[in-house]
Amino acid sequence: MKNANACLPPDSLTGAIMAMEGIRDAAVLLNGPTGCKFYHGAVVEGQLPRESSFDPLQFLEEFYFGQPRVPATYLDGDDYVFGASAKLERILPTVAAKGHALIAVVNSPGAALIGDDLNRFIQAANLDIPCVALESTGYSGTMEEGFQEAVIQTLRTLKPQPTAEKPCTVNLLGISIFQKHWEGNIAELTRLLALCGVNVGAVVCAGSSFEEIMEMGNSQCNVMVHEELGGRIAEWCESRLGLPAMRPVNGAPIGFDQTEEWVRGVCRAVGASPRPAVEAIDQARVRGVTYIQRLNSLTGLPKGATFAVRAPASIALPLTQWLHDYLGMAPAAVDLTDADSLLIPEMKEILTRANALDALGVTDFSGVDMIFADGAALAQISNPDGMMTGVEIALPTMGYIDVVHKCLLGAQGSLHLIEWIVNALRDC
Numbered sequence: 001m002k003n004a005n006a007c008l009p010p011d012s013l014t015g016a017i018m019a020m021e022g023i024r025d026a027a028v029l030l031n032g033p034t035g036c037k038f039y040h041g042a043v044v045e046g047q048l049p050r051e052s053s054f055d056p057l058q059f060l061e062e063f064y065f066g067q068p069r070v071p072a073t074y075l076d077g078d079d080y081v082f083g084a085s086a087k088l089e090r091i092l093p094t095v096a097a098k099g100h101a102l103i104a105v106v107n108s109p110g111a112a113l114i115g116d117d118l119n120r121f122i123q124a125a126n127l128d129i130p131c132v133a134l135e136s137t138g139y140s141g142t143m144e145e146g147f148q149e150a151v152i153q154t155l156r157t158l159k160p161q162p163t164a165e166k167p168c169t170v171n172l173l174g175i176s177i178f179q180k181h182w183e184g185n186i187a188e189l190t191r192l193l194a195l196c197g198v199n200v201g202a203v204v205c206a207g208s209s210f211e212e213i214m215e216m217g218n219s220q221c222n223v224m225v226h227e228e229l230g231g232r233i234a235e236w237c238e239s240r241l242g243l244p245a246m247r248p249v250n251g252a253p254i255g256f257d258q259t260e261e262w263v264r265g266v267c268r269a270v271g272a273s274p275r276p277a278v279e280a281i282d283q284a285r286v287r288g289v290t291y292i293q294r295l296n297s298l299t300g301l302p303k304g305a306t307f308a309v310r311a312p313a314s315i316a317l318p319l320t321q322w323l324h325d326y327l328g329m330a331p332a333a334v335d336l337t338d339a340d341s342l343l344i345p346e347m348k349e350i351l352t353r354a355n356a357l358d359a360l361g362v363t364d365f366s367g368v369d370m371i372f373a374d375g376a377a378l379a380q381i382s383n384p385d386g387m388m389t390g391v392e393i394a395l396p397t398m399g400y401i402d403v404v405h406k407c408l409l410g411a412q413g414s415l416h417l418i419e420w421i422v423n424a425l426r427d428c
Contacts, residue, residue, distance in 0.1 A: 017106060040070050167220065176206055260277075332362070
């Protein structure tokens with residue numbers, strides 16, 4: 001393969017499924033062929049496990065095809081001609097019997113062309129649990145677009161209303177289970193906010209329950225983590241639920257300075273003191289600099305080492321800034337997976353300051369010392385001399401299973417990045 005761009009990006013169907021399966025006690029019912037089911041069923045169970053066994057013999061009933069998640073109507077040629085009414089009538093009560101708190105009926109792109117009225121089938125099933133119909137997730141949209149549209153449609157259908165305000169409580173927006181280390185990131189941000197007396201109400205469609213989603217209007221405000229996964233959701237919540245949003249201007253809280261800025265922004269929004277979290281961040285700084293100085297005393301690194309980043313702008317921007325400004329590393333390539341991001345002017349400013357504006361848009365990572373990207377991109381890079389080191393920061397992965405939660409965000413995320421960098425460069 002010539003470059004990392006050869007891998008296919010996830011689409012809006014993936015985004016919609018990840019959003020709904022990200023609600024801890026919800027289930028996606030996919031109206032589509034099995035080809036649209038198996039990948040998504042495997043990914044969601046890997047990212048947010050609910051079962052202790054992968055034995056396909058335990059999930060042999062109709063619609064499940066040996067997987068515990070994302071049951072599907074297995075559309076065939078006749079269904080595309082005559083409709084899938086019979087299968088939809090059977091599958092709804094089957095899934096409802098599993099004890100979920102919410103069911104999302106999602107059309108695959110092909111199924112959306114048939115014209116089956118999903119809401120009519122939901123009403124006819126007369127189920128005791130709420131259901132959401134996603135008639136179309138978009139035909140050529142991005143994962144982020146599909147994710148946000150699914151969340152907004154769900155909130156529009158469920159109509160969560162504020163009942164009793166919870167002081168010093170916020171919701172986290174812009175996190176998806178289709179992110180590397182999403183659980184560890186949430187745990188780290190929750191830890192830092194808890195030090196300041198700030199509680200996290202709901203992490204919208206990323207591990208929170210149906211009940212927590214319904215109570216999100218009781219929080220003081222929403223807090224953005226990744227803009228590309230939450231910008232439209234924040235606007236909808238502000239206009240419909242009256243929930244203001246704290247939206248950082250320089251991307252996600254990656255690196256010590258950006259994390260401190262993010263914490264201070266949240267604390268200003270709810271009237272809390274950021275001091276306890278800032279002290280914890282400073283302690284992490286002290287620990288991190290010890291290992292950086294040791295590496296530098298022996299090798300002169302990480303200063304001067306080159307790096308490449310392939311990620312959305314909300315990750316690439318703060319990561320590039322931190323690697324250059326804090327560690328002295330040199331950007332050789334920055335490949336944004338969301339080329340229309342509003343953060344591109346800030347990215348250009350950072351690269352200009354680093355005398356590396358020509359690195360923006362470069363997709364050839366050959367000869368770079370360290371590459372921060374998804375596993376699929378890393379797997380395609382030629383590395384005949386074994387000198388390049390890759391760090392997985394996004395899905396899809398190359399299969400490594402993280403039993404212990406790790407993170408990219410917050411103070412602990414900065415230490416994890418330092419750990420990966422120090423171990424990668426110490427033998428150079």
